[in-house]
Amino acid sequence: MKKGLLFLGFGGPRDEDEIEEFLTQLKGEEINHELFRDVIERYRRIGGSPYYAILERVVSSIRRRIRGAEIEYGVIYGYPTLEEALENLEKRGAFQIVLFPLTPYRFHQLLKGIERLHKKAEELLLELMEADPWFKDPEYVKLWAIRIRESLFPKLKVSLLFTAHSVPQESSTPYLKDLEATVQALSNLFPDIPWNIGFHSWREGWVGPSLSEALKNLKKMGSERILVVPVGFVFDHLETLYDLDIVLKEEADSEGVVMERVSCLNASEDFLNFLTKRVYDALKK
Numbered sequence: 001m002k003k004g005l006l007f008l009g010f011g012g013p014r015d016e017d018e019i020e021e022f023l024t025q026l027k028g029e030e031i032n033h034e035l036f037r038d039v040i041e042r043y044r045r046i047g048g049s050p051y052y053a054i055l056e057r058v059v060s061s062i063r064r065r066i067r068g069a070e071i072e073y074g075v076i077y078g079y080p081t082l083e084e085a086l087e088n089l090e091k092r093g094a095f096q097i098v099l100f101p102l103t104p105y106r107f108h109q110l111l112k113g114i115e116r117l118h119k120k121a122e123e124l125l126l127e128l129m130e131a132d133p134w135f136k137d138p139e140y141v142k143l144w145a146i147r148i149r150e151s152l153f154p155k156l157k158v159s160l161l162f163t164a165h166s167v168p169q170e171s172s173t174p175y176l177k178d179l180e181a182t183v184q185a186l187s188n189l190f191p192d193i194p195w196n197i198g199f200h201s202w203r204e205g206w207v208g209p210s211l212s213e214a215l216k217n218l219k220k221m222g223s224e225r226i227l228v229v230p231v232g233f234v235f236d237h238l239e240t241l242y243d244l245d246i247v248l249k250e251e252a253d254s255e256g257v258v259m260e261r262v263s264c265l266n267a268s269e270d271f272l273n274f275l276t277k278r279v280y281d282a283l284k285k
Helices: 016-027 033-045 051-065 082-091 108-124 138-152 175-189 211-220 238-254 269-284
Strands: 003-011 069-077 096-101 127-130 158-165 195-200 225-229 258-261
Touching: 003 051, 003 082, 003 108, 003 269, 016 033, 016 069, 033 238, 051 069, 051 269, 069 082, 069 108, 082 108, 096 108, 096 269, 108 127, 138 175, 138 225, 138 269, 158 175, 158 211, 175 195, 195 211, 211 238, 225 238, 238 258
Parallel strands: 003 069, 003 096, 096 127, 158 195, 158 225, 225 258
Antiparallel strands: none
C-alpha cells in the first residue's frame, strides 16, 4: 500500500489580498475595518511574512530526502487547506497517510484540524496515522539549546525570555503542558541563567503573562540584557518579526534593557536533519 505524508501548518495570508479572508477564518466571524487595517499595517512593517517561503523550502527538502512516499502540506488557515492536501495525496495514489504537524505542541486549532482530516479521510476511504509529538525529544531541545548557547557567548549577565502564542485558559491543555516541558528542559540546560516566559496576543482569560509583563518582570529581577527565545514557533513570521523584533524591542529600549533574539529554526540544516529522521521513523510505523 502506497504511503503518504501530510505536513500540517498553521497557515496565514500569503499577501495582503488574503488577509481579510484569513482573519475571518481565524476569528470565525466578520472582522471590523480597524482590525483589518491594523493587521495590514503590521505585515507592511515587516515587508510581508516569510512563512510560506520557509514552509515550502522545508517540504521541498524533505521530499528530496525521503523516497517512496508522497509528501504534501496543508494549512489550518489559508491555502492549500488540509482537505485539499489530503485529496492531492489520494489522487497520487497514497492510501495510508501519516499526519505530521510542523509544530511540537498540541494546540486547540491543530487538534480540530486533525479532526477535520479524519472526517475527510472517511469520505476518501483513507487510513490515517498520527506522528508522535516531539516537544520532549532531546534532539529538538538541543536545536534551541545550540542557538541559545551561540547567542550567549561571550555575553554575561543575560536572562532568557521564552515566548509562545497565548491561548484561552479553558483550551490550554495539552498545549501548555507540552510547551512547559520544552521550556523546562531548556532551562535545565542553563541552570544559572534567570528566565521567564511571555505570551503573544495575551488578553483577559488567556494564558499569561504577556510579553510586556514578562519583560518587566525580568527587569525587576535585575536583568539588563535579555535574550528572547521564540520557542513556541518553528518558523519566523508575523508573531516574531513584528511582535518581538519591532514592538517588544521598542519597549525594551524604552526600559533601558538590551534585547536580542534567537532566530526560529526555519529551514536550517540541523532542523531539516531532525525532521528527516522524525518523518522517516513515522513512515516506518
